[in-house]
Amino acid sequence: MTATSPATPAGDAVASRVRELLERDGWTQRRFAAAIGLDETKLSKSLAGRRRFAADELVAIADVTGETVNRLLHGRDDARIHTAVPGGAAAHRDAPAAPRGARETRRRILDAAWCLITDHGYHRVRTADVARACGTSPATIHYHFPTRSELLDEALRHNVKLAFDRQVAALGEVPDPHARLLRLIDLQLPSSELLRREWSIWIQVWAESAIDPARRELYWDSYDRWYRSVLMTLQDGADTGVFVAGRTEPLARQLTAMIDGLGIQVMARTPGAARDQMRAVLHDFIDRAVLADPGNTHRTETE
The missing domain is CATH 1.10.357.10 (Tetracycline Repressor, domain 2)
Structure with a gap:
């Protein structure tokens, strides 16, 4: 899984689940990006379905949430x-x-x-x-x-x-x-x-x-x-x-x-x-x- 891969239906589902977690826990995108060590612009693109989360990013998201x-x-x-x-x-x-x-x-x-x-x-x-x-x-x-x-x-x-x-x-x-x-x-x-x-x-x-x-x-x-x-x-x-x-x-x-x-x-x-x-x-x-x-x-x- 690479960060530059285009979005897919499966990727859209992942982005939707991460958005739900941010809403559930009251995260702002800026604070969440800092918490998982990801550039805020990249996080924004991933949440919008324009970029796939990389493997290490998924591990960090799972750890934080x-x-x-x-x-x-x-x-x-x-x-x-x-x-x-x-x-x-x-x-x-x-x-x-x-x-x-x-x-x-x-x-x-x-x-x-x-x-x-x-x-x-x-x-x-x-x-x-x-x-x-x-x-x-x-x-x-x-x-x-x-x-x-x-x-x-x-x-x-x-x-x-x-x-x-x-x-x-x-x-x-x-x-x-x-x-x-x-x-x-x-x-x-x-x-x-x-x-x-x-x-x-x-x-x-x-x-x-x-x-x-x-x-x-x-x-x-x-x-x-x-x-x-x-x-x-x-x-x-x-x-x-x-x-x-x-x-x-x-x-x-x-x-x-x-x-x-x-x-x-x-x-x-x-x-x-x-x-x-x-x-x-x-x-x-x-x-x-x-x-x-x-x-x-x-x-x-x-x-």
């Missing part, structure tokens, strides 16, 4: 797409029926807590630290998140939503399963600050889940969304003859385990482990074990 990119694009959170929809304890929760100010306060608290936990570690972050970071009081933090444990749980749900929104926005126009699988991997590499912070939350949740049974259901449901996204991509490839048939589930287990292990090595700054090496190892595995015709590894723009 509390909606999902899936709802922005397709009108519902659980629309069938190229990536798995969160379920169970990890499912997206509709924005609370509260004034915009209250929702913005909650979002500001969560953003601050998420950053502090990723940078300093869950056990080193105090409620007072979160209050100071977002310019509010500890009482306000406790109102929205009664316990510190709930902050970590919401940080994980925030991770799931970020990944889901990013994948929905980026994979919707990638019909080839091989190109889509490579793109899916690229979207998970701990390369940018945002992705490194997501990985930090995952690593901390893994550690907490190993010793705290109460946290495991949320972890299982959160990880299941990622596993199902890989699984459905592999199944699409097997159905079209691009990937080997009959081994979809074991390949999904192997591939997700490799991504986890390599990602932890990159995050721990293990000597010899880096994003490019991680990417190369995963691509090599796909070439040798996943493609139905390993000798015909057509390269894509994602490489």
Whole structure:
């Protein structure tokens, strides 16, 4: 999806949904453009249907409004797409029926807590630290998140939503399963600050889940969304003859385990482990074990 693409009926529907969100929450175009980091003129053209929202813009809109990119694009959170929809304890929760100010306060608290936990570690972050970071009081933090444990749980749900929104926005126009699988991997590499912070939350949740049974259901449901996204991509490839048939589930287990292990090595700054090496190892595995015709590894723009 590019910002210069002409408007389409689907694009008009997206523009209409975004306009409704601005009206619902009382945004002016200028303030909303600033909130999502978009030039006001570009926002105006997109809202009028003369310009399509880019993938990163849709992710920013979803983050600011509390909606999902899936709802922005397709009108519902659980629309069938190229990536798995969160379920169970990890499912997206509709924005609370509260004034915009209250929702913005909650979002500001969560953003601050998420950053502090990723940078300093869950056990080193105090409620007072979160209050100071977002310019509010500890009482306000406790109102929205009664316990510190709930902050970590919401940080994980925030991770799931970020990944889901990013994948929905980026994979919707990638019909080839091989190109889509490579793109899916690229979207998970701990390369940018945002992705490194997501990985930090995952690593901390893994550690907490190993010793705290109460946290495991949320972890299982959160990880299941990622596993199902890989699984459905592999199944699409097997159905079209691009990937080997009959081994979809074991390949999904192997591939997700490799991504986890390599990602932890990159995050721990293990000597010899880096994003490019991680990417190369995963691509090599796909070439040798996943493609139905390993000798015909057509390269894509994602490489």
